Amino acid sequence: MGEVIEQFFASLPARAPAVLRSPIAGTLRIDLTTGNRTDHWLIELAPGSVRVRHEHGPADAVWTSSAGLFERLVTGRAQGIASVLRNECTFSGQVLLFLAFRRFFPDPPGTRDPRQTAREQAGRPA
Template structure:
């Protein structure tokens, strides 16, 4: 596992209040594989909070992903939904948890909010 992955998971509790405002309530197990080795992360989400652990246990959803792909997700170079649709990763269980978790990933580099673009075009401050 990379240092970037460790830092990403460590940052989640501080970022949760701004990101988890909705219906996410449950445990998401994330399995990151490198060759024959798999590392688990348990992400327990509730509105406004998240708890991270490395334990295995009952989960409402399981997301399996290659560790290299996960590194691309945490840098915005790849998108979680696209990875699942292309069968580069697999998901089972409560899809709301996956949809909520993907909000922790950054936007692709160079992405701009279309509302900001429209405000600038209209001459209003962003």
């Protein structure tokens, strides 16, 4: 398991109050595969909080991905929904948990907030 992935999971509890503001609650299991090995992460989501455990267990939703793809997700080089739609990973269970969890992923490098771009354009002479 890559250090980037370990750091991502370790950062979730501190980031949860800013990211999880909706009344979503449940357990998401993330299964990361490397060759014939699978690492399991249980993520318990609640409004404003996250509990992370590196173990296998029952969950309301299961997301299975290669460790390589997940590393690209946590570094902003790939997008979660696009990866599911391309069948690069699989998801089953309560889709709202996936939609809430994907907000922890960073934007792609170089992405700018369109509101900031509009403000900059409005301040420039035409």
